Amino acid sequence: MTDIILAIVILFAAGLICAVLLALASHYMGVEVDETVNRVRECLPGANCGACGYTGCDGYAEALAKGGVKTNLCIPGGAGAASAIAAALGVAAEEAVAVCAFVHCNGTDEHTSKCAEVDGCSSCKAACLTFGGGESCIYSCLGCGDCADVCPADAICVKDGIARVDTRLCIGCGMCAKTCPKHIISMLPRTARAAVICSNHDTGAVANKTCKVGCIACRKCEKTCPHGAITVVNNLAVIDYEKCTGCRECVAVCPKKCIKSVDFEAHTIG
């Protein structure tokens, strides 16, 4: 009988000691969890896409709670998240620019050709390491769909050998732009009315040979643009969306049709 009582007492004592120890530990050594972090975290969409530049939504929430960080960095959350965060933190909301991914290449199978066949590669990254991927234009989209694989919103598909973004589905996280080994995907503001659908930095003569719709750096757009929004940098037209008013005069004048009129909300390109 005493054995049973002893066993119960020992076990009870062990449990009690552990409990008291833990209670004391959490009382004296507990770390205050900042409530703001939780409040801010609830404003974020939880996609953990990393577009803000932090390690997922939790990382961004912690950085926000510490202060000194812009509230408009969450791209999937957009203006809604920015204002909610600003309300939770009690600061003035910053304007959030909604963006959309855009593939700067129109080198579909009918416009360009391959100079080599890359066999057995299922990723752009691997194909790119193999002599640049076998497209005659080395700036061209390889069409293996690395961007489609990383897209958390399933907004990218490969059509005619070129990655295409469904702008209605794109959440603007920028994962595709980071993944693309050719760096031909960029995040454009959703208000953009025209976009350069080429990434070719070759001179006109070379670009003309490799692709029927490549930018030949003729500078017609640069001269035509009434707002000075287009500059040809390194043989490629670049649109400054701060200055662009959406008049689309460049679209009309481009001889290679490599500046396209776009409307991301209506999902029309070209």
Place this chain on the structure above:
Amino acid sequence: MELFRSLVIILMGSVLVNNYVLSRFLGICPFLGVSKKLDQATGMGVSVIFVMIMATLATWPIQTFILDPLGLGYLQTIVFILVIAALVQFIEIVLKKFMPALHKSLGVYLPLITTNCAVLGVTINNINDGYNFLESIVAALGCGLGFLLAMVLFAGVRSRLDESDVPQHFKGLPITLISASIVALAFMGFGGIVENLFPAV
């Protein structure tokens, strides 16, 4: 010298011959669950080493100075579970307070290890094998290192598996279990090696 030799045998024996995952098949759930990526596998392995040593530090005196003198050896399992669970929670609180960086890297894994069978297995086997305090700690270190080794090796195997063309019906867990058994078979080759590596002088 003799002491050193026996400690080395215990250490190497528990890393290679009696590997907890691959020979005794304890701690299989973290072995299969967290071995997908090398960094996670390493984090888990290091946390297990840490917890195994701490658990042994706590449970060996309890068994030797409290349970055995009172003739309550049969309470071993339940007391050890209680003590280890409380200990891991306690360590987590302490780490969070004083070493936030370490807590960030190990913190995710600590609750997973709280009631891990490998940790309980180490503490109970140390008692069953009749090790003294020092030997127990060395054995715990060895078992933890063995766990880390198994995790790291298997993370490598799994990253190869991801790249390979597995038949449809074997995709996922089946091929993982098959490759785990092959790795375990490979570890059988270590049987008897340690005593011969460090022969008695």
